[in-house]
Amino acid sequence: MTIDVASSVLGVIGTVVFSVWFLLTVAFQKNNPLSRLTTRFDRFTLIPKWSFFTPDPGASNYHFVYRSRDEETSVSPWLELNLSPRGMFFPLWNPRKRYREGMIELFQLLALASITCSADRLQFTAPYVILLDVARKRLGDSLSLQAFYQFALVETRGPSGASVPLVRFYSLTHPVS
Amino acid sequence: MLTIESAARITAVIVGIGILQGSLQLLLSLKEFRASGLFAWNSRQAMVGSRGTSREWMVGRTGAGWLLVVVIARIVGSVALIIPFQSNLLYASYATIILLSSLFLVYQIRYGKDGSNQISFIILAGLVFTFLIPTSSPFQAVGLYFIAAQGLFSYFAAGVSKLSNAQWREGSALQSILNTATYGQSQVAELIRRRPWVGGFVGWSVIIVEIIFPVALVAPPGLLVVLLFTGAMLHLGTVLLIGLDTFFWAFTATFPAIIFVNGFLLGR
Numbered sequence: 001m002t003i004d005v006a007s008s009v010l011g012v013i014g015t016v017v018f019s020v021w022f023l024l025t026v027a028f029q030k031n032n033p034l035s036r037l038t039t040r041f042d043r044f045t046l047i048p049k050w051s052f053f054t055p056d057p058g059a060s061n062y063h064f065v066y067r068s069r070d071e072e073t074s075v076s077p078w079l080e081l082n083l084s085p086r087g088m089f090f091p092l093w094n095p096r097k098r099y100r101e102g103m104i105e106l107f108q109l110l111a112l113a114s115i116t117c118s119a120d121r122l123q124f125t126a127p128y129v130i131l132l133d134v135a136r137k138r139l140g141d142s143l144s145l146q147a148f149y150q151f152a153l154v155e156t157r158g159p160s161g162a163s164v165p166l167v168r169f170y171s172l173t174h175p176v177s
Numbered sequence: 178m179l180t181i182e183s184a185a186r187i188t189a190v191i192v193g194i195g196i197l198q199g200s201l202q203l204l205l206s207l208k209e210f211r212a213s214g215l216f217a218w219n220s221r222q223a224m225v226g227s228r229g230t231s232r233e234w235m236v237g238r239t240g241a242g243w244l245l246v247v248v249i250a251r252i253v254g255s256v257a258l259i260i261p262f263q264s265n266l267l268y269a270s271y272a273t274i275i276l277l278s279s280l281f282l283v284y285q286i287r288y289g290k291d292g293s294n295q296i297s298f299i300i301l302a303g304l305v306f307t308f309l310i311p312t313s314s315p316f317q318a319v320g321l322y323f324i325a326a327q328g329l330f331s332y333f334a335a336g337v338s339k340l341s342n343a344q345w346r347e348g349s350a351l352q353s354i355l356n357t358a359t360y361g362q363s364q365v366a367e368l369i370r371r372r373p374w375v376g377g378f379v380g381w382s383v384i385i386v387e388i389i390f391p392v393a394l395v396a397p398p399g400l401l402v403v404l405l406f407t408g409a410m411l412h413l414g415t416v417l418l419i420g421l422d423t424f425f426w427a428f429t430a431t432f433p434a435i436i437f438v439n440g441f442l443l444g445r
Binding site for chain 1: 202203205288296298299302306309310313314315316326330332334337341354356357358359421
């Protein structure tokens with residue numbers, strides 16, 4: 001008897017939770033006040049937005065480049081972080097996918113923030129700080145404490161080398177120390 | 178066509194395979210989360226949001242250690258979820274462990290999530306509920322209804338979203354995607370460039386299949402099989418061409434729930 005009551009209570013709670021979850025999912029597909037509110041509070045991204053390869057079907061390649069400058073020497077050439085290495089079995093085994101998609105998400109967030117934020121404020125946004133950290137780590141121990149470094153985001157269209165690279169963003173030059 | 182028990186069990190096996198695949202890949206990438214790794218910024222982000230030092234255990238060596246524990250728990254949980262002939266309570270506890278680990282990973286790894294993570298979470302929530310509720314309860318199938326509703330809606334919403342996009346309507350979207358170094362396949366992109374009607378045909382086929390997919394809910398058996406087979410082939414295509422490996426398991430795991438609800442609605 002007690003189990004029946006408990007399962008009924010659990011059943012009603014579950015039905016309400018799943019119904020609200022589904023209705024929020026439906027409402028979240030369009031940009032409206034409810035979806036903006038959901039985005040603000042949905043820390044665990046429980047409400048999905050099903051818009052695969054839209055509104056931009058993903059025609060761009062994003063490139064993360066970085067360089068350093070020592071006090072005595074000239075600026076180093078731009079180095080590129082390879083985001084698209086694929087093994088032979090990539091359809092079955094693609095462990096770099098999450099890293100690559102995380103970087104692309106950061107590029108898009110930074111490009112978006114660069115439209116709305118001033119250069120002074122931009123350098124304190126999370127995507128900027130994180131990408132700066134990636135550039136610092138990639139340059140590694142080769143940098144002296146007196147050196148400076150910066151990164152840039154470059155966009156190309158089509159296969160490698162098929163279009164003129166478009167620089168979407170230059171970071172400021174930051175001291176290593 | 179399928180009972181609640183069998184639909185839940187098949188769903189658990191399929192979603193378990195996908196989670197196992199994703200977790201093994203994450204296990205091999207763990208070095209990227211240590212302080213010197215390229216992914217360290219992910220965990221540091223948790224600190225940025227915490228405005229204090231209470232979450233220091235999530236960063237550096239300790240953070241990477243906890244991440245390892247969570248990933249191993251996911252691997253063990255997903256293997257256990259796949260193994261047959263266990264009690265519903267055990268399956269519910271395995272799904273709960275994976276569900277909690279998913280929350281931890283979402284919090285710890287802020288960037289780079291995709292739709293397969295979200296649909297897997299939805300499926301696991303539905304499964305925990307279905308496995309917890311006694312078989313005698315009229316509420317037991319609610320978890321499966323939820324999985325089926327979210328699965329069908331995901332296709333429909335994606336189809337509508339593509340329909341409202343000019344590149345998809347003109348048939349050039351597929352070539353654009355396949356032409357990139359990130360997601361692309363240069364040989365297939367070249368084939369579509371030489372025969373643009375192929376891109377248009379495949380693109381419109383994807384839109385139409387996604388939009389009509391909810392018909393599966395009330396489709397007769399023949400049409401149901403055709404719709405689900407087409408959906409599975411769509412995911413297989415994205416696996417082979419674009420490399421969205423975990424999407425196949427995550428989205429096809431909703432199919433047993435769709436079959437169950439179809440049988441329930443049509444009184445089979």
